[in-house]
Amino acid sequence: MKKAVILDRDGTIIIDKIYLNDPSQVEYCPRVFEALQRLRDHGFIFAIATNQSGLAKRIVDIRNMDLIHERIANDFAKYGVSFVGFYYAPFSVESTHLRRKPNPGMLLDASRDHGISLKHSWMIGDRMTDVEAGHRAGCRSILLSGVETPQLSPFSPPEIFVNDLYQAALFIEKFQ
Numbered sequence: 001m002k003k004a005v006i007l008d009r010d011g012t013i014i015i016d017k018i019y020l021n022d023p024s025q026v027e028y029c030p031r032v033f034e035a036l037q038r039l040r041d042h043g044f045i046f047a048i049a050t051n052q053s054g055l056a057k058r059i060v061d062i063r064n065m066d067l068i069h070e071r072i073a074n075d076f077a078k079y080g081v082s083f084v085g086f087y088y089a090p091f092s093v094e095s096t097h098l099r100r101k102p103n104p105g106m107l108l109d110a111s112r113d114h115g116i117s118l119k120h121s122w123m124i125g126d127r128m129t130d131v132e133a134g135h136r137a138g139c140r141s142i143l144l145s146g147v148e149t150p151q152l153s154p155f156s157p158p159e160i161f162v163n164d165l166y167q168a169a170l171f172i173e174k175f176q
């Protein structure tokens with residue numbers, strides 16, 4: 001079984017531009033390439049799990065979303081980092097679909113598709129719904145600072161709350 005780091009997309013890998021629909025507008029969060037290189041060197045594989053309610057609202061076009069993911073894959077490939085999958089939940093914010101975070105469906109799909117041991121894996125995101133999706137899947141979870149704090153959430157706190165993905169990578173390495 002493989003160990004994985006499953007990553008939220010908006011606000012975690014790329015700047016959250018709210019319903020991003022244009023690959024030319026992709027802009028990366030600080031130190032994301034270095035962070036995933038470190039985790040790769042520690043034996044982790046990577047998948048993205050992103051809620052995309054903009055698809056349900058028809059603000060985001062699925063062809064553009066695919067191009068955005070293609071661009072992200074290509075940019076990380078330049079650093080020797082690859083993603084085994086880009087999982088997305090195209091449901092509205094009201095949906096309680098198993099694949100929409102905080103539910104764990106996308107993580108369970110990634111585990112099944114790629115032989116990932118969830119209890120040896122991590123979920124990282126900038127919202128408590130990311131943290132909760134990780135916990136519901138049996139992973140450990142990390143919250144990145146930006147939009148939410150653990151204190152005001154109904155969900156269980158993350159294993160750690162850090163500034164950015166690079167800090168998260170250092171924590172995971174020490175945790176091993």
Ligand SMILES: [Mg+2]
Pocket residue numbers: 008009010011012016125126127
């Ligand atoms: Mg996010």
